[in-house]
Amino acid sequence: MEEQVTGTLADGRTYRATPYAVEILDAQGAVVETIDLSEVMELRREGLDVTFRRRKGKTLTLRGATLADAGRLETTVRPAIPQAPAKSGGRIGGLFKWGCLGTLALVALIVISTMLTGGSSDGDSGAASTGSTTTVSGSGASNSLSTKEVGTNEGDVHFPLEVGAVGEVQQAKDKLHRVTIVSITDNATSSNEFEKPSNGHKFWVVEVLVENAGPAEIYVGSWKLRTTADFEYDPTIAVGFGEPLNLVQNLTSGAKTQGVVVFEVPEDAQPKFLRYDPNILAKGDLYFDAQ
DSSP: OOOOEEEEBTTSOEEEEOSSEEEEEOTTSOEEEEEEGGGEEEEEEETTEEEEEESSSOOEEEEBSSHHHHHHHHHHHGGGSOOOOOOSSHHHHHHGGGHHHHHHHHHHHHHHHHHHHTTOOOTTSSEEEETTEEEEOSTHHHHTTOOOOTTOSTTOEEEEOSTTOEEEEEEETTEEEEEEEEEEEEEEOOSSTTOOOOTTEEEEEEEEEEEEOSSSOEEOOEEEEEETTOOEEOOOOOOSSSSBOOTTOEEOTTOEEEEEEEEEEETTOOEEEEEEESOTTSSOOEEEEOO
16 A cells, blocks of 8 residues: 555645655645656755656746654655656766767777876876866865855845844845844753753754735745754754744734744754744745844
8 A cells, every 4th residue: 555645724724645746636625736756856845845847837936834754745746756867877978879880989089088187197196187177186176076066056145143133035026024033042941841951962043034025925935954064954843942933924014923943953963053944946045144
């Protein structure tokens, strides 16, 4: 019997997921859409949002009513998403498809490669050139592979991670999110005696106020905490720290919502930045930087 998991979406609909398909059901239990997992090229999960990129048809994002709903959905369908196949044989392997012509082309390629590499060794120079590829020893190698600095995409904005800080990020021309840091508690203790972090971990809690400062309706965005060790953490479900922030709420113009967001991190972890993402499918995030 195949595994079947059900859950609730933020818009009130429900889902029924198996390792082969995801069915979206309306309030009456009727199937209104089916996602064939064999047609899904990529699966992404960020907070409450699970995004399916399909070979045909539009990319679809399902927002869970809770983190648990989103997590069950991802866990069920993730094994069914095919991994990108490794290229077999590369350019040389492809030449053999053409029979004799392929063999001649391969011979020519070997001759040219030999001519290009001949005499290229430079003794103790520390660099060897083979064709169009250069391998450099020493510290210079790491510089060529440096990653793009986080938070430098178009639309990204930065504010200090401190109590009272107010930041704004533009999701679209008529959608403006305003976020205020109300309080920050490191190594927080729950009022519920049974709510404890796992061994070697602690709770890091931030209380925020989210406001729709634009004319169009918005949905509350998602959160991530990055530590100075460059590990990123999603919010965790925990009680006893105050009223949780409603992560699936929509806000009309001028509306506000306030609550706590809880992260479970290693005991020695320190925040590098807190990121608020108004839309995971678009550029432009709000960063509260600790450094």
